[in-house]
Structures are given as C-alpha cells and as structure tokens.
Amino acid sequence: MKTLKLRIKDKHVKELNQLSGSVNFVWNYVNALCFEHLKRTGEFFSAYDLSQYTKGSGEYLGLHSQTLQAINETHAKSRKQFKKAKLNWRTNRPDAKRKSLGWIPFKKSAIKYLHTRQTGKKALKSTIRLSLSKGDKLIINVFDSYNLSLYQINTLEIVQDSRNRWYACITVKDYPKQVSGTGSVGIDLGLKEAATTSNGEKLIPKQTQKWAHKLATAQRAKNKERVKAIHAKIKNTRLDLIHKFTIKLVKDNALIVVGDVKSRSFTTKKTKLAKSTYDAGWFELKRQLEYKCKHAGCHFEIVNEKYTTQTCSYCHKISDSSPKGRTGLGIRGWTCAECGTWHDRDINAAKNILAVGLDRLAVGIPSV
The missing domain is CATH 3.30.420 (Nucleotidyltransferase; domain 5)
Known part of the structure; x- marks a missing residue:
C-alpha cells in the first residue's frame, strides 16, 4: 500500500468547504453521542453501532453512505488510539477560535478514475469522479505528478492545509515498483x-x-x-x-x-x-x-x-x-x-x- 498526495485545483474550493462542513457536523454528532452513551452505560460505541445512528442521513447532508461509514470508523479508531472519552470538536467556521482543517473521506466504491491528460511538456492533470448522495457526483481535477493511470486506486481522502489549499491523499495498490542498484x-x-x-x-x-x-x-x-x-x-x-x-x-x-x-x-x-x-x-x-x-x-x-x-x-x-x-x-x-x-x-x-x-x-x- 502506498499513499499519493496530489494538489486539487482551486476551482473546487466552494464545494469542498460545504462538504467538509457536513463531515464536521457528522463528527460532532457522533462525538456527543458516544460521550453520552459512555456516561449512561459505561461502554463505548463501536463503528458498527454508530452506523445505525447515522444511517440514511447522507441524503440530507450531501454525503455518500460510505463516507459516513469512514467517519464512524475513524472516530472509533481515534478514540481507542488516544484513550479518550471524547475527542475534539471539528469546525470550519471562519470566526472560530480553533478552526479544524477540512477532511472528507471516500471509500473505494465511491471513487472512479476517469482519465489523465498532458497539459505541457511534462505536466499531467487527472480527473476523478466522486459519488455523493442521491446519485450526485463531484468531479475534481488534480495536478498529477505520478500518472494515476499506472495505479489502482483503493481509498481517497480530501484534506486541507493551513493555507486553505486542498489535496487528494490517494492510497493505491499494484503500483510500479522502483528497482534498486547494485x-x-x-x-x-x-x-x-x-x-x-x-x-x-x-x-x-x-x-x-x-x-x-x-x-x-x-x-x-x-x-x-x-x-x-x-x-x-x-x-x-x-x-x-x-x-x-x-x-x-x-x-x-x-x-x-x-x-x-x-x-x-x-x-x-x-x-x-x-x-x-x-x-x-x-x-x-x-x-x-x-x-x-x-x-x-x-x-x-x-x-x-x-x-x-x-x-x-x-x-x-x-x-x-x-x-x-x-x-x-x-x-x-x-x-x-x-x-x-x-x-x-x-x-x-x-x-x-x-x-x-x-x-x-x-x-x-x-x-x-
């Protein structure tokens, strides 16, 4: 398994900000739900338990069902890893004192690689289609320095940096391996x-x-x-x-x-x-x-x-x-x-x- 980090074109910023706000809403809901359940019963929710509470909400939030599953799995894994009863809240409001960087996860079935085209002597740009709720699609263009046509995409996470630039972090399988020297x-x-x-x-x-x-x-x-x-x-x-x-x-x-x-x-x-x-x-x-x-x-x-x-x-x-x-x-x-x-x-x-x-x-x- 290998992860590729590719810059997303800035024309998608508005749509990605909206989606990251929906992801933050689900994260905060799950976070509060787990903490209240822990206080009441003394037990933690698993990712499977959380999926029962978030099932069907994707069509109202504009998120794919597997994106909701990825949020639940990441929350359960992070809570167990850091041994905390409640994790930090996420927000992308500009006036917030502590703003969270954007994060939108996608699983394999919600990702489709479309094509790669050459835009200069060496520069490549690839197009990827991401599935949202109710059959909606988000088509993003990335500056491709790896040539995605040579890889088999497994999962994809869209992340934001401190300069409000968006990147696609793509995990791939069956990638071309480099040969070492002698x-x-x-x-x-x-x-x-x-x-x-x-x-x-x-x-x-x-x-x-x-x-x-x-x-x-x-x-x-x-x-x-x-x-x-x-x-x-x-x-x-x-x-x-x-x-x-x-x-x-x-x-x-x-x-x-x-x-x-x-x-x-x-x-x-x-x-x-x-x-x-x-x-x-x-x-x-x-x-x-x-x-x-x-x-x-x-x-x-x-x-x-x-x-x-x-x-x-x-x-x-x-x-x-x-x-x-x-x-x-x-x-x-x-x-x-x-x-x-x-x-x-x-x-x-x-x-x-x-x-x-x-x-x-x-x-x-x-x-x-």
Missing part, C-alpha cells in the same frame, strides 16, 4: 551538511537560514498569510531536496547504511543547535530511505556510529590528530598520524559507517 553506501548525518555519503555526495537543505530575513520581516509586519507562505516554501523545498537525494541513493545502491544519530540529542537548551538540527531534516531523511528501500528491495541499516569520525577509514586506527569532542567540531579535514592519509571529516565517517554495516551483515546481526 552498489553500497554509508551516510553520515551532520549539521553543516545534513547528509554526506561515502561516495562524496552531500545534501545541504538549510532553508530556514535562507529565508530567515524575509520571515522576520513578515513576522514584524504581522502579515500572517506571508508567514504561512514562507513556512510552506521552506517545508516544500526541504522535502523536494531530500526526495531527490534519497531517490538517487535507492536507484544506485542495494545497501544503504545510516548512523543512529538522534535529533533530540542536539535540541536541548545547552547545545543551542535546535534550529540547525530541525532544518537538517534527519528524521525525514531516514523515514524516506526506509520506505523507499522497502518498496525497491534495497537493504536499509541503522548502525551505531560511535568513533566513526575519529577512526581512520584506511588504517582503522584512532590517531592523535583525529577530531575529538566539541573542540574538534571545527576540524573539517585532517591527516591521520598513523598512515598519513588525508580525510574529509564527514566522508571518512560515512566510510566507517558503511564498514560497520557490512560487518553486521557478515555476522548476521539484525538492524538496530
């Missing part, structure tokens, strides 16, 4: 360069620093829309750079080994590195590598990176000239006192991380 690579995670491979390739997102001045100007002017736009630009650019970096790694390699550095070690008040750490996107990088390797049949390992920066990748010894501790963070290149080999700090660490991963595989030790 090489092997180690990756050292850092702050100056977010990731450095044993082959010498480097990932440098640093979008927060790039947009810091414009973001500060918009915040001082209290221009909320501009602030949201800049944050979205930072997020999308960082994701794009990480996607391109991870796709290339999976295409070229059959084994990818990453150090086990964790973000929370660098986000305390003592380190003063929180902004740089979050800007590096280590968690997102490892998350993408994990699922892309799984889909492509590539082996992904997370190993202990202790002493990988200090150890010479040529003679495998820790010399007096190697960078050590916080005082050695400024040393970006060094020469091994034992064998005389010059090393780039991050590339040397990535080579040692790869060696650790290969050693673990050789003796059959499972991933960390």
Whole structure:
C-alpha cells in the first residue's frame, strides 16, 4: 500500500468547504453521542453501532453512505488510539477560535478514475469522479505528478492545509515498483551538511537560514498569510531536496547504511543547535530511505556510529590528530598520524559507517 498526495485545483474550493462542513457536523454528532452513551452505560460505541445512528442521513447532508461509514470508523479508531472519552470538536467556521482543517473521506466504491491528460511538456492533470448522495457526483481535477493511470486506486481522502489549499491523499495498490542498484553506501548525518555519503555526495537543505530575513520581516509586519507562505516554501523545498537525494541513493545502491544519530540529542537548551538540527531534516531523511528501500528491495541499516569520525577509514586506527569532542567540531579535514592519509571529516565517517554495516551483515546481526 502506498499513499499519493496530489494538489486539487482551486476551482473546487466552494464545494469542498460545504462538504467538509457536513463531515464536521457528522463528527460532532457522533462525538456527543458516544460521550453520552459512555456516561449512561459505561461502554463505548463501536463503528458498527454508530452506523445505525447515522444511517440514511447522507441524503440530507450531501454525503455518500460510505463516507459516513469512514467517519464512524475513524472516530472509533481515534478514540481507542488516544484513550479518550471524547475527542475534539471539528469546525470550519471562519470566526472560530480553533478552526479544524477540512477532511472528507471516500471509500473505494465511491471513487472512479476517469482519465489523465498532458497539459505541457511534462505536466499531467487527472480527473476523478466522486459519488455523493442521491446519485450526485463531484468531479475534481488534480495536478498529477505520478500518472494515476499506472495505479489502482483503493481509498481517497480530501484534506486541507493551513493555507486553505486542498489535496487528494490517494492510497493505491499494484503500483510500479522502483528497482534498486547494485552498489553500497554509508551516510553520515551532520549539521553543516545534513547528509554526506561515502561516495562524496552531500545534501545541504538549510532553508530556514535562507529565508530567515524575509520571515522576520513578515513576522514584524504581522502579515500572517506571508508567514504561512514562507513556512510552506521552506517545508516544500526541504522535502523536494531530500526526495531527490534519497531517490538517487535507492536507484544506485542495494545497501544503504545510516548512523543512529538522534535529533533530540542536539535540541536541548545547552547545545543551542535546535534550529540547525530541525532544518537538517534527519528524521525525514531516514523515514524516506526506509520506505523507499522497502518498496525497491534495497537493504536499509541503522548502525551505531560511535568513533566513526575519529577512526581512520584506511588504517582503522584512532590517531592523535583525529577530531575529538566539541573542540574538534571545527576540524573539517585532517591527516591521520598513523598512515598519513588525508580525510574529509564527514566522508571518512560515512566510510566507517558503511564498514560497520557490512560487518553486521557478515555476522548476521539484525538492524538496530
């Protein structure tokens, strides 16, 4: 199973806002019903029990019967997951203090893919028909970067972001799988360069620093829309750079080994590195590598990176000239006192991380 996120054209905003209001109405009704039943009997309603109370209401709210079922199932699942007697209310009123982002679920029988057409040299737009109540249909156009004609659609959820843009989150089956390469690579995670491979390739997102001045100007002017736009630009650019970096790694390699550095070690008040750490996107990088390797049949390992920066990748010894501790963070290149080999700090660490991963595989030790 795989999820594709596609932008919906803005001409559908009015219809989607109306439908999300109906979804919120059903959610709040179910939420109140479950809480009152719990107080009276001490038991929770299941999704099947809730469907008995919402049955037939779709024709008055403009929602498909399976959309109502999806709302009931999501509510029951969320209540059980978060162990709460009552969940938060949902509202999309503009004057609300706490506005909920829009959400409209659809199941397989209410979705029909129509066609995909080319609108430029590379751009594609796809059309999907969604069933509503009393035979009503909603036809939406999406900017298709995946070519939906190659996929089998399973479910679809329409969601809204903080900038009032709508997206179709489509779960698919029988999708074309990527084939991995034959090489092997180690990756050292850092702050100056977010990731450095044993082959010498480097990932440098640093979008927060790039947009810091414009973001500060918009915040001082209290221009909320501009602030949201800049944050979205930072997020999308960082994701794009990480996607391109991870796709290339999976295409070229059959084994990818990453150090086990964790973000929370660098986000305390003592380190003063929180902004740089979050800007590096280590968690997102490892998350993408994990699922892309799984889909492509590539082996992904997370190993202990202790002493990988200090150890010479040529003679495998820790010399007096190697960078050590916080005082050695400024040393970006060094020469091994034992064998005389010059090393780039991050590339040397990535080579040692790869060696650790290969050693673990050789003796059959499972991933960390």
